[in-house]
Amino acid sequence: MGYLLEVRDLKMYFGGVHAVDGISFEVGQGEIIGIIGPNGSGKTTLINAVTGVYNPTAGTILFDGMDITSKKMENLVSLGICRTFQNLKLHKALTVLQNVIVGEHLANDSNFFDAVFRTKRFRQNEKRARELAMTELEKVGLAGNASDFVSELPYGMQKKLEIARALVMKPKLLILDEPTAGMNSVEAKEQIDLVKKLNQETGLSVILIEHNMKLLMNSVNRVLAIDAGKEIARGLPSEVQNNSRVISAYLGED
Amino acid sequence: MKKAALKDFFSKKSTRIFLLAILFAGLTVAPFVTNTLTKRIISTIFIYSLLSMGNMVIGGFTGMLNLGHAAFWGVGAYITAILMTGYNVPFSAAFLAAGIGTALVGLVVSIPCLRLSTDFLSLITIAFSYIFLAVVRNWMSVTKGPQGIPGISCINFFGVDFSSANAVYFVLFAVAVVSFIVISNITKSKFGLAMQAVRDDELGARSAGIKPAQVKILSFVIGTFFAGLAGALYAAYIGYIGPNTFTFDTSTTIFQMCILGGLGSIPGAVVGTVFFVVMPETIRTLAVYRVGVGGVIMLLLMLFRPQGIMGSRAFATKDGIQERIKNKLIARKVANVQKHV
Ligand SMILES: Nc1ncnc2c1ncn2[C@@H]1O[C@H](COP(=O)(O)OP(=O)(O)O)[C@@H](O)[C@H]1O
Numbered sequence: 370m371g372y373l374l375e376v377r378d379l380k381m382y383f384g385g386v387h388a389v390d391g392i393s394f395e396v397g398q399g400e401i402i403g404i405i406g407p408n409g410s411g412k413t414t415l416i417n418a419v420t421g422v423y424n425p426t427a428g429t430i431l432f433d434g435m436d437i438t439s440k441k442m443e444n445l446v447s448l449g450i451c452r453t454f455q456n457l458k459l460h461k462a463l464t465v466l467q468n469v470i471v472g473e474h475l476a477n478d479s480n481f482f483d484a485v486f487r488t489k490r491f492r493q494n495e496k497r498a499r500e501l502a503m504t505e506l507e508k509v510g511l512a513g514n515a516s517d518f519v520s521e522l523p524y525g526m527q528k529k530l531e532i533a534r535a536l537v538m539k540p541k542l543l544i545l546d547e548p549t550a551g552m553n554s555v556e557a558k559e560q561i562d563l564v565k566k567l568n569q570e571t572g573l574s575v576i577l578i579e580h581n582m583k584l585l586m587n588s589v590n591r592v593l594a595i596d597a598g599k600e601i602a603r604g605l606p607s608e609v610q611n612n613s614r615v616i617s618a619y620l621g622e623d
Numbered sequence: 624m625k626k627a628a629l630k631d632f633f634s635k636k637s638t639r640i641f642l643l644a645i646l647f648a649g650l651t652v653a654p655f656v657t658n659t660l661t662k663r664i665i666s667t668i669f670i671y672s673l674l675s676m677g678n679m680v681i682g683g684f685t686g687m688l689n690l691g692h693a694a695f696w697g698v699g700a701y702i703t704a705i706l707m708t709g710y711n712v713p714f715s716a717a718f719l720a721a722g723i724g725t726a727l728v729g730l731v732v733s734i735p736c737l738r739l740s741t742d743f744l745s746l747i748t749i750a751f752s753y754i755f756l757a758v759v760r761n762w763m764s765v766t767k768g769p770q771g772i773p774g775i776s777c778i779n780f781f782g783v784d785f786s787s788a789n790a791v792y793f794v795l796f797a798v799a800v801v802s803f804i805v806i807s808n809i810t811k812s813k814f815g816l817a818m819q820a821v822r823d824d825e826l827g828a829r830s831a832g833i834k835p836a837q838v839k840i841l842s843f844v845i846g847t848f849f850a851g852l853a854g855a856l857y858a859a860y861i862g863y864i865g866p867n868t869f870t871f872d873t874s875t876t877i878f879q880m881c882i883l884g885g886l887g888s889i890p891g892a893v894v895g896t897v898f899f900v901v902m903p904e905t906i907r908t909l910a911v912y913r914v915g916v917g918g919v920i921m922l923l924l925m926l927f928r929p930q931g932i933m934g935s936r937a938f939a940t941k942d943g944i945q946e947r948i949k950n951k952l953i954a955r956k957v958a959n960v961q962k963h964v
Pocket residue numbers: 383386387388406407408409410411412413414415
């Protein structure tokens with residue numbers, strides 16, 4: 370049995386900045402992997418290179434055995450890789466519900482003709498999209514805010530909304546970049562618990578990027594710790610937490 | 624609260640259908656009870672609505688600052704005039720050719736958006752405006768240069784001439800209504816949602832599998848298609864076209880119609896059109912102040928209803944387009960005041 374995602378010796382350079390410098394890791398079916406590291410260590414860049422926001426400088430990425438190294442983000446969705454962003458990438462002038470329906474873009478098989486003439490297929494698609502979107506909003510606890518505009522939501526709720534938009538795409542692998550950023554400790558715990566619950570109920574594989582190491586400890590299967598674009602430790606959460614290189618990397622930060 | 628009750632009343636579907644029915648009935652009897660001038664104003668509104676609705680798709684939905692819409696209108700008008708006067712092509716064929724031909728030009732102009740950012744696209748559309756005018760003014764053998772093309776015969780569908788003012792009125796009315804329905808349906812579909820998604824956050828849209836370049840080209844093709852149709856109708860309605868109609872100034876006015884009506888609202892495009900067509904007619908007596916009055920009204924709008932008349936309130940937020948323009952205007956005003964103290 371192969372891995373769901375395999376990243377081999379990935380490098381992402383911006384001129385002289387070696388933001389990601391030879392990182393390898395893998396995600397098994399149904400696993401939650403945590404990626405930790407101090408600010409600026411290259412976590413977001415790693416994920417951006419994996420999800421085709423950037424074209425990696427070197428290395429290979431396999432998904433379900435298929436080489437996806439230089440595929441763009443928009444072409445990964447249909448394969449089952451969906452993600453959220455550290456700095457929210459929501460559609461501010463749309464409602465909460467519409468933001469999730471954006472995630473149904475590929476599943477909605479209405480064509481232009483259907484749209485212009487409001488065919489039966491169009492109406493069925495619209496109805497289904499709305500229902501599925503509401504289901505995901507319920508999962509993240511935003512069903513009551515469906516008709517609010519994004520710009521009216523507090524930050525924490527916007528973070529949840531991004532997860533709903535990704536979930537409606539029915540991913541096999543969900544990649545979350547600091548889903549708890551800007552949340553207080555209670556909200557953050559709820560958010561991580563939600564991810565854990567999704568993983569347990571549906572077998573969804575997850576990559577969870579988190580700056581705060583402690584939050585991950587009871588929720589993830591394995592942890593990859595990086596600093597300055599390189600791996601500094603990997604293994605069970607408890608092992609990584611006590612690793613001296615991890616401790617000093619985090620100490621150096623504050 | 625009174626205001627809330629009023630808002631409820633207007634947001635109810637039954638109310639909207641009722642108001643639309645009244646509007647429809649009013650526009651149907653209008654040509655029989657009004658004078659020639661009023662008829663001409665409403666006919667002009669019908670034609671300009673095609674322009675503003677098309678530009679609303681490009682600018683209001685996909686967020687591309689298209690400053691060349693009048694030139695696309697001109698492309699449609701010239702295709703029609705040249706085909707009809709030079710090659711005896713019947714109007715209905717020229718009408719279709721104008722729509723499709725203009726959409727093709729729109730496609731070509733929008734291709735740079737595969738590589739360039741949206742801001743560059745607006746520069747390209749400005750350049751296109753001026754290139755279009757230069758070509759039309761100088762390509763004497765085809766476009767007859769600055770003096771324009773006269774003698775275009777009237778609108779004709781299925782062998783029926785629509786030459787009387789009332790007949791033209793109803794043809795334009797019908798085309799405007801059908802276009803309104805088609806464009807509304809598109810913008811309310813997944814295509815319209817994808818446009819808005821790209822407008823508000825391109826990376827977010829890409830993360831949902833949306834291809835921004837495709838969406839941008841699609842909206843350009845749709846918007847310019849209707850500009851082409853408007854060009855055909857205009858050419859046959861007036862019977863004469865010349866380069867001075869399709870200027871950069873006209874493109875700016877079309878965009879202002881969209882801003883006033885509210886970006887992201889197709890009914891808004893129509894409301895903005897009504898205002899910008901009717902305003903210069905009604906305050907013609909103040910001819911000297913025409914531009915000024917228009918400017919003041921735009922300024923008041925920016926200050927008191929930044930999202931435009933029909934625009935979504937989400938546009939009125941801190942980082943909305945209108946809010947940014949408003950802040951710029953206020954900053955300029957403050958600077959002016961300080962200069963005078
Ligand atoms: N587009 C870019 N161009 C140049 N440098 C970048 C770019 N993106 C990230 N970096 C640099 O790469 C490093 C890692 O950043 P990032 O991946 O955001 O870290 P993290 O997510 O772990 O906080 C930083 O030094 C950052 O300045």
